[in-house]
Amino acid sequence: MYYLVQYLPLHQKQQGNMAGRPKIFDEKEVVEKAVDVFWKKGYEAASADELLAAMGIGKGSFYLAFKGGKKELYEKSLKQFSDTYDKQLSHDLSESKDQVEFIRHFFLSLADDPTAKIIKGCYLGNALVQLSDGDRDTKLVAAQLLTRTEHIFTTVIRKAQEEKKIKNTARPEVIGKYLINLWNGINITRRSNPNTEDLREMLEMSLKVLD
Template sequence: MAGRPKIFDEQQAIDKATEVFRAKGYDASSADELLSAMGIGKGSFYHAFKGGKQELYVRSIEQFSEGFIKRLEDQLSKADNEIEWIKTFFLQLSKTPDCDKETGCYLGNALVQLSEKDIEAKHMSAHLLKKLQHIFEKAVKKAQENVQIKNTESAGIIAWHLTNLWNGLHVTRRMENSSEILRSIIELNLKILE
């Protein structure tokens, strides 16, 4: 038996749930809020997301991260100077008071929460961070070859530094909202790209 056909666009429903998770976080997002935002009933929800709220959350992060990574790759490929683009990308994190789609703060915040949930979620978090690291490594390696930066440290290590900075800033922003302090932290860390 094939079961009932889906009567909703799953990707669109996940996007709507993502907005709830972005605004409230995983723990504070109630099932009723999620169902209302997604525009579906409980039966349809549990038919599509057998693992319930946690499965929806994981799929939300996967879908969001795919879009985020694709946007980063597209924007970097169009940048005249990839290193300057990376610097601007990070400096935007000091200016954005709320969770911003372009800087991926939903993803950064979610990875902190998600990695605490279970081992499968922890592996997914690590996989996403490795994708981000790979994007940075490619740009750094190219910049080193073109002598755009003088730092001769391994491109992979520099990329991990940047990935750690991105990840860490999402944690720091929960405690410190001064854009001046955040900017100073970012500028200090970006000296690695000189």
């Protein structure tokens, strides 16, 4: 016997037709709050109490909604962050007149970021460095999400090559990896040296691959 089941999008609240006391929070919203804490403190150093305070919910609600505890919350935060980020990036790219130029500007703007004082790095890159061997599965999630962003770059490059907009004839996968590697590097390098001018020149040198 088979049943027709309606799969609702996860973000659609089903409160209206469900029995029981209603949730006082929206999962997406509290995960977003958790991202802030994890990003600022790091995975290990972010305590459950601190997370709950930021999320504005109590332990009862939390461990009911996130049965896997802190780890589940972190994985969900990685996914949600990455989804939002990639979606925004893809959208901005589709809106831009010159996608290669957009990427160039995207990287160059990292040299004079006004938020440079509080350098938090890349949320996914941080995960790869902060997670220990015990959290191999979570690490893998972060790795896959970062690879997804890499693919966005790769796709732009492939298209630009087809349209003869860039001279570089290397495989698009290689240029895409080059770009994500540049991104990964900057997120470390910026933390160790705030010299904006050298950083800018270094970025300009790096972006010659897009000529």
